[in-house]
Amino acid sequence: MSRYVVRRLVIMIPVIFGISLVLFMILALAPGDPFEELATNPNVPPEVRMNLRAQFGLDDPVPVRYVRWLTSMVRGDWGFSFVSRVDVVTLILQRLPTSLFVLGSAQLLGLLIALPIGTFSALRPYSIFDQVATTFAFIGFSLPTFFTGLVFILVFSLTLDWLPFIYRADIADTGWRWWWQHARQAIMPVAVLGLFQGATLTRFVRSAVLDVIRLDYVNTARAKGLSEGATVVKHVVRNALIPVVTLVALQIPAIFTGAVITEQIFRIPGIGSLLISSILANDTPVIMAITFVFSCLVVIFNLVADLLYGWLDPRISYR
Amino acid sequence: MDERELTGLIAQVHTGALSRRRFTQMMIALGLTAPMASQMLGGAAAYAQTKSTYAPTKRGGGGPLKVLWWQSPTLLNPHFATGTKDQDGSRIFYEPLAAFDPDGNLAPILAAEIPSLQNGAVAKDGKSVTWKLKKNVTWHDGKPFTADDIVFNWEYAADPATAATTVSSYKDIARIDKIDSHTVKITFKNPTPFWSDAFCGYRGMILPKHVFEAFKGGKSREAPANLKPIGTGAYKFVDFKPGDIVRGELNPNYHMPNRPHFDTIEMKGGGDAVSAGRAVVQTGEYDYAWNMQVEEEIMKRMEQGGRGKFETSPSGNIEHIQCNQTDPWKEVDGERSSVKAPHPFLTDPAVRQALSLLVDRGSVHEEIYGRGGQTTANFLNAPSKYASKANKAEFNVEKASQILEAAGWKKGADGVRAKDGKRLKMVYQTSINAPRQKTQAIIKQAAAKAGIELELKSITASVFFSSDAANPDIYSRFSTDIQMYTTTQASPDPQTFMEQFASWEVANKENKYQGRNITRWRNEDYDKLFKAAESELDPVKRAALFIRMNDMAIQNVVVVPVIWRTKVQAVSSRLKGVEISGWDNDTAQLFNWYKA
Numbered sequence: 038m039s040r041y042v043v044r045r046l047v048i049m050i051p052v053i054f055g056i057s058l059v060l061f062m063i064l065a066l067a068p069g070d071p072f073e074e075l076a077t078n079p080n081v082p083p084e085v086r087m088n089l090r091a092q093f094g095l096d097d098p099v100p101v102r103y104v105r106w107l108t109s110m111v112r113g114d115w116g117f118s119f120v121s122r123v124d125v126v127t128l129i130l131q132r133l134p135t136s137l138f139v140l141g142s143a144q145l146l147g148l149l150i151a152l153p154i155g156t157f158s159a160l161r162p163y164s165i166f167d168q169v170a171t172t173f174a175f176i177g178f179s180l181p182t183f184f185t186g187l188v189f190i191l192v193f194s195l196t197l198d199w200l201p202f203i204y205r206a207d208i209a210d211t212g213w214r215w216w217w218q219h220a221r222q223a224i225m226p227v228a229v230l231g232l233f234q235g236a237t238l239t240r241f242v243r244s245a246v247l248d249v250i251r252l253d254y255v256n257t258a259r260a261k262g263l264s265e266g267a268t269v270v271k272h273v274v275r276n277a278l279i280p281v282v283t284l285v286a287l288q289i290p291a292i293f294t295g296a297v298i299t300e301q302i303f304r305i306p307g308i309g310s311l312l313i314s315s316i317l318a319n320d321t322p323v324i325m326a327i328t329f330v331f332s333c334l335v336v337i338f339n340l341v342a343d344l345l346y347g348w349l350d351p352r353i354s355y356r
Numbered sequence: 357m358d359e360r361e362l363t364g365l366i367a368q369v370h371t372g373a374l375s376r377r378r379f380t381q382m383m384i385a386l387g388l389t390a391p392m393a394s395q396m397l398g399g400a401a402a403y404a405q406t407k408s409t410y411a412p413t414k415r416g417g418g419g420p421l422k423v424l425w426w427q428s429p430t431l432l433n434p435h436f437a438t439g440t441k442d443q444d445g446s447r448i449f450y451e452p453l454a455a456f457d458p459d460g461n462l463a464p465i466l467a468a469e470i471p472s473l474q475n476g477a478v479a480k481d482g483k484s485v486t487w488k489l490k491k492n493v494t495w496h497d498g499k500p501f502t503a504d505d506i507v508f509n510w511e512y513a514a515d516p517a518t519a520a521t522t523v524s525s526y527k528d529i530a531r532i533d534k535i536d537s538h539t540v541k542i543t544f545k546n547p548t549p550f551w552s553d554a555f556c557g558y559r560g561m562i563l564p565k566h567v568f569e570a571f572k573g574g575k576s577r578e579a580p581a582n583l584k585p586i587g588t589g590a591y592k593f594v595d596f597k598p599g600d601i602v603r604g605e606l607n608p609n610y611h612m613p614n615r616p617h618f619d620t621i622e623m624k625g626g627g628d629a630v631s632a633g634r635a636v637v638q639t640g641e642y643d644y645a646w647n648m649q650v651e652e653e654i655m656k657r658m659e660q661g662g663r664g665k666f667e668t669s670p671s672g673n674i675e676h677i678q679c680n681q682t683d684p685w686k687e688v689d690g691e692r693s694s695v696k697a698p699h700p701f702l703t704d705p706a707v708r709q710a711l712s713l714l715v716d717r718g719s720v721h722e723e724i725y726g727r728g729g730q731t732t733a734n735f736l737n738a739p740s741k742y743a744s745k746a747n748k749a750e751f752n753v754e755k756a757s758q759i760l761e762a763a764g765w766k767k768g769a770d771g772v773r774a775k776d777g778k779r780l781k782m783v784y785q786t787s788i789n790a791p792r793q794k795t796q797a798i799i800k801q802a803a804a805k806a807g808i809e810l811e812l813k814s815i816t817a818s819v820f821f822s823s824d825a826a827n828p829d830i831y832s833r834f835s836t837d838i839q840m841y842t843t844t845q846a847s848p849d850p851q852t853f854m855e856q857f858a859s860w861e862v863a864n865k866e867n868k869y870q871g872r873n874i875t876r877w878r879n880e881d882y883d884k885l886f887k888a889a890e891s892e893l894d895p896v897k898r899a900a901l902f903i904r905m906n907d908m909a910i911q912n913v914v915v916v917p918v919i920w921r922t923k924v925q926a927v928s929s930r931l932k933g934v935e936i937s938g939w940d941n942d943t944a945q946l947f948n949w950y951k952a
Contacts, residue, residue: 049670068827069818074439076823076832078844080559080853083870086823092577120438121430121598122577131597190631194639201641202631203424203624207595207603296680304626306600314599317818318430340513 038347038354045340056332060325061106065099069319071119093119106325116322120315125326128311135206136300136307140292142227142230148285149233153236153243156274170239177236186302191333193225200225206307217278226303230296234288241284279349286342290334409933410614412950416606418617421949424632424645428625430598433582434561435520440941443558444646445602445623447943449496449587450559453487453506454552456939458669460739460848462552464500466490466562466588466611468538471551482547482893487555489538493611495564496592503534506555508565510542517573522559524852529554547891549898550849557847557940562588590616590947600625610947617950630654634928637664643951644934645926646942652726655924664928666853668727671938672738672845672853673921677715677728677784677799677838679708679914682876683836684783691865693834695876700778702837706763707780708913710756711838714802715916717749723798724791729919736906737920738938739848744903747910749917756806765807773807782837785813785829787820792840795918825868832869834876842921848939850902851889857909858886877914 072089075081090096104235109116115125154331194202201222208218249255250273258268297309304310308327315323349351397404412418429445430438437443437447453467462470468488471477493501510516514526526754528548533541542554554560569587571579585593588611591604602623606616624642632645637658648655648666655666683697717731733747765773765780773780784800786792793814800810815829821839828835845853855861859878863871882905889901909915925942927934933948 065663068824069822070824072438073818073822075521076821078846079856079872080522080524080846082524083823083868084516085519085521085523088516092519092574101540114539118430118598122436122582123431125599194641195634198639202639203627203635203641205601205622205624206597207601209420209603209620302631304624306597306626310626313601319818 042344045343049336052336053333056336057107057110057329058103060328060332061103062099064321064324065102067319070095071319071321093117106322110329115326118315118320118323120318120320120323125322127239128323129308129326129330131307132308132311135305136309137292139204139223139226139300139305140230140296143230143234143296144285144288144292146231147238150231150235150277151238151242151281151315152274155239156198156246156269156277158239159207159245159246160245160269162247167243171243173237174236177232178240180233181298182229182233182296183298183302185232186225186299189225189229190302193339195229202303204303206306226299226305230299231349238281238284241281242277245280246273249273249277276350279346282345282349283342286338287335287347289332290338362895405870409935410948410950411932411952412614412617415608415610415614415616416619418619418951420620420622421644422622422624422642424627424635424642425623425625426627426629426632426645426647428599429596429602429623431582432585432593432596432602433563433579434517434558435522435563436577436582437521437558440558440647441625443561444941444943445596446561446585447558447589447621448591448602448621448939448946449585449589449593450563451562451588452557452562453489454557454560455944456557456848456937458937458939460934460939462556464490464492478551480548480893482544482551482891484541484543486535486539486541487552490611491538493588493610495566495588496586496607497564497567498556498609499564499566501562501564501588502537503540504560505565506540507532507534508555508569509562512563512568512572512576515573518576518769520576525553525559547893549889549891549895550847550851551895553847553849558944559847559861561768589623591618594620612947615947621946633658633666633926636928637661637666640664640928641779643928643931644942644949647927648924649728650924652728655726662929662945664926666727666924667927667934667936668922668924669936670730671921671923672736672848672850673842674732674735674737674845675795675840675842675918675921676735677678677711677840677874677916677918678834679916680834680837680839680875681878681914682834684837692828693876694864695862695878699837701775701780702782704763705912706759706765710759710806710808711803712913712916713750713752713756713759714799714806714808715918716751716798716802717918718751719798720795720919724794725919725921727922728924729921732917732920733910734906734920735909735915735917736845736902737855738845741899742850742902742906744906744910746903746907751802753802753805760807767807771804771807772809779809780807781809783813784810784838784840785815785820785836786813786840787817787831789817793879795840798930820940823870825865830869832863832871832874834863834874839874840918854886854889854902854905857882857914859883875914877909877912879908879912882908 046156072086075086094102118125118128154170158170161167190202193200204222208215212219255272258272297313300307300309314329396715425441425444427441429442431442432446434443434446434450437446454462454464457463464470466489468490471485471487489503495501503915510526510529510532511524513520527547528545530543530545535541537724550571564586567581568579579844583596590607592607594603594605596602604621606619610616629649633650635641636645638661640663659665679702680693680699681703682693682695683699684693686697688694688696706880721729724862731749732751734744737743760773765775769773784796786796796812803810819827819832822830824830831839831841856872857877858873861871861873862876863869885901885905889898892898892901923936923938925936930951931949932952933950935945936942937944
């Protein structure tokens, strides 16, 4: 087992190195310049922009810039945002809690919806409940989040005037008002993302439970007189969860990058909106840091999912 | 409009519900003249008007002020600002000596009075100006604001190592003498008619010497105060998250009486213009939103709720079509659109004349821009004293055809005119932006009727407006026959704006396409006029020179103005005292805003 982990970790190094090289090259070859806005402003002499480009090392050849980026990244220095002239780490840390809160809650909401509904549907396949749940699940994952988000805003903010549609990460109030404000503004984005997640997961849970429920050991459990509840919870769901756990583990990196579109719609200051605005502003160090961390997380969580498999199902072993 | 309605409007102006400017515009629309309209209002002095509308009688108590900037500030040092958003954010905390009002005139902020030739503070030779500073102004940390701060800001911004984006306003100052603790004399290297460029408006925000002194030149980007401003403004700094939010609180020691009205201010960023407008006009979640690039239809629908309105203020920005004077299809010394190769047919005045008659400005205004613009025949439109009356915008396909016919351009079998084997086929490029593509379509249709074939090309804005000299699609390389975009007039003085037709500014390979003359039009008479205006100190004669320059560019059809853009902002109906100037930041008069 530990030999397996070590081997996987060693393989990871060239993979991550390759990813960083590809990312850096694509960004370096992309057109645009972080000081573009200065170029069209007649009051800013071109020398200022040239001076800034030189200061930030943008005029050096691409390989030199890559090596410089790589060495400082290895030393833990993520670089310096051209646009806001702040360390990239500071920018990301400012945004991370919001992203974690909103996407984490959405993921949790999705699971809370998917587990009971999916299991129940599978226990009574093709019943009315199953039909209704399936219909809603299909609607749920067919509708893109940017659409449901706008519908929610239209209904709950513009028509009913119940909920705010602009998310503020720092609310000046304290005590219960602070909690209330946070909860109120989070309802819509969390619901949009959670329902979407939930719809997809419901289908997964349902088919996983259906696969397991027909197996002989379930019949055995029933035959030896276990109650239906105990059979389902202890024997069916536990085994059915294996593919679901993998799926959830692979989605965790996505929590880090945030939900780009939903964040844009509700003005959530998360990592996703930081990524979009950095791309629009050609702020390479920030784009690089976010995409690179994301790729690392994907690689790592792939390993974690594989390890979880072995833990949940002892028949799978790694050597 | 009857008398009762009129009295009602006048009363609204006096209480501040309606700006004087809008009132005057309404009266002009009714056929009155501007002086008559201002007489109806009781003719208060121009500077007094902003003060008279401010109603609160004590400082604070207004609760929070919530504003939306859909592109949010990314840094809060006005000398590093890369766009309006950064300047607007900085302006909450920092102030200049004077601000520019909607007519381009100066209104004192940190200055005790505005220098002029009459009061002797502006030298007759135009080489110096003396500013008297307000006394009893303190920085947010309690230190006094003095003449030393002014001297320091010049040294800071003019130092090339600082790489300040404001450097052009400060580099031509020869020296600044401190006359006493609150008087400075600025001496320029050359006679300077636009002496209010430095220290005024958004390029004039003043940083505290005692905070930034240690961070001059190359070290400037390390200053902690770049993210935590200490200014003199009506609001003190609380919190800043780049790209997301700026927060401030009331400055209890602000130098203007009874101001500000609000206890806190919050500038939230992100999202898009339409939903920002919604949050102000439809749901009332926010009080103000900046830069509303929203279609007229949608604005009208949002306004039906009555919670807010979209207001406009004029700027000098102009959406226009440029005619390439050089051949974009021939490479000379490794360069397309080189001045060594004149354009095969756009150099023919008849073709350019016809082109200008084929731009249906009325339709573009009504169908596309709505209150986001006004039709115009001029390139230089504002402030009004610089607007030429000699030109008129005309849309006439018939006449365009006649002109072409007379010049020998005959229609071929395919309906496209030709002469000496040259077909009137042009490539027309612009950036990707829905209104621009609609405009392109309107013009293409009219041109086809007159026998000119237009091939439309649209380029992603981030490429089109980039400074990457290696990319042939950037606007300054101008690798097509005609192109369209908006040029911004950043200051009420048109000198920099009009330099874009001067022959020494031609964009070429040698200057890495940094030159600002994109059309590559060269005219000795124009150059002479420009040189004369540079040192002309009599404001009236100077305005006449700029008007002549505009007329030359228009009558030679170097450019075809399409629409004169206005600034549009969403304002909650509860918010009063908002007067936005096209020459200054939206937040320039923040101290006058209040809620009734």
